[in-house]
Amino acid sequence: KKEFAVIGLGRFGGSICRELSKEGMEVLAIDLDEDKVNEYKEIAAHAVIADSTDENVLKELGVRNIDHVIVAIGDNIQASILTALMLKELGIKTITVKAQNDYHEKVLNKIGADHVVHPERDMGKRIAHNIISNNILDYIELSDDHSVVEVKAGSKMGGKTLVDLDIRAHYGCNVVAIKRDRDVIVSPLATEEIEQSDVLIVIGADKDISRFEKNLV
C-alpha cells in the first residue's frame, strides 16, 4: 500500500494532504508550525511537528519508506531546495516540489526533483483565460495551441441540435460533453438539443475555439 508524506501544510500542501486522505491514502503530514500540525491530526494518518531541513529528523520519521513525498514549502526557497536534496539523497523514489519561480524550478530540476509544480502561476493562467472570454467558464491547456474549454451555451445555441449547429464542420471544434443541471452527457448524439443553460465542454485548436465562441456564444 502506497505511503505519502506532505511537507508544508500551507494552502497547497494542506489541500494535497486532505485530498489524499479523503481518497483513503496513508499520509504523514509534516510542518514546523504547531497549529497547522494540530489541524491535520484529525485529517492525516500521522501529523508531526518537524523541521524538514534536519536530515536526522527525516530519517527518524521513517521518511525513507515513503513512496512519494510532496514538498510544499513556499516562501523559504532555501528550505525547499535543501529538503528536496536530502529526500533524493535518502533515496526517496518520487518527490513533487512546489516552486516559487523559474530560478527555483531550475535548481530543483538540477537536484533531481521528479515533478515541479507552479500552482499559483498555472491557476493564474487559467483564470486569465476565463476572464478574457466571459463565456468560457474554465480553460485547460492541452498543448501550446489546443485547449479544453467549458462554454455557456446561451441563447444563440438554445433549442438547436448539435447537427444543426455542425460545430465540427464549421469550426473544427468538438463538443465532447454537455453539463446540464447536475448531469454530464458524455459524447452527446448529433440529435441532442442544446438548452440555453447548458455548459458545453469543447475541445479544439485555440483559434478555432475563439472563432466558435465569437460566432455562436
Add this chain to the structure above:
Amino acid sequence: KKEFAVIGLGRFGGSICRELSKEGMEVLAIDLDEDKVNEYKEIAAHAVIADSTDENVLKELGVRNIDHVIVAIGDNIQASILTALMLKELGIKTITVKAQNDYHEKVLNKIGADHVVHPERDMGKRIAHNIISNNILDYIELSDDHSVVEVKAGSKMGGKTLVDLDIRAHYGCNVVAIKRDRDVIVSPLATEEIEQSDVLIVIGADKDISRFEKNLV
C-alpha cells in the same frame, strides 16, 4: 476595449497580469511593494505602487473605469476583504478575489465578490489525483463524479485501434483527443492506431475512468 486591474502581484496575481498582457489586454498592475511594481513596469500597460485599502488612491487611479478587477492579496485577509468591499462600493462591475480559506470566501461572498478563487487549494486537489493515479497526467473535475483525464497509453494499448479497444462499449469512457508528440488529434477516428507514447484525453464517470485505467493502462 476592456480594461483590467490586478491588485497584488504575488505568484497568482503576477501570473494573471502576465497572461492578460500577453493576450493584448490593457492591465493596471497595483502593489504595495516597489520591487514588484518595477518588475511589472515592462509587462503591464501601467504599474503603480499603491495601498489598495486606501479608497482615495483607488479613485485617483481611475479604477472606477475598469471593467474587471482581480484582487490577489494573500496573507492579509483584512486588506483583501476591505479592498473587495471598496471596489464594489465604487461600482466596479466584476471583481475576482483570491480567498485564503473558507471563512475568507464566506465573507467575500457576503460583501458581493463576483468570483472567489482558491488557486492553491484547487491545484492541490488536482495534483493529489495525479499522484494517486500514476498514469493520469492531469485530472479536471467536470462535476462531482465526472472528469476529464490525461492518460499515458502504454504498452497494453499500443498498436491497437480505438475500435479494437472499444473503450466506450467496455468502459463507458470517451477518448476525445490524442496527444502525440507535439500534435493534438481531436475526435480521433475509430481506425486510429494508438502509439505507446500517446497521451489520451478521456472523459467519463470517475468510476468508469478508474476501471478503464486499471484494465487498459
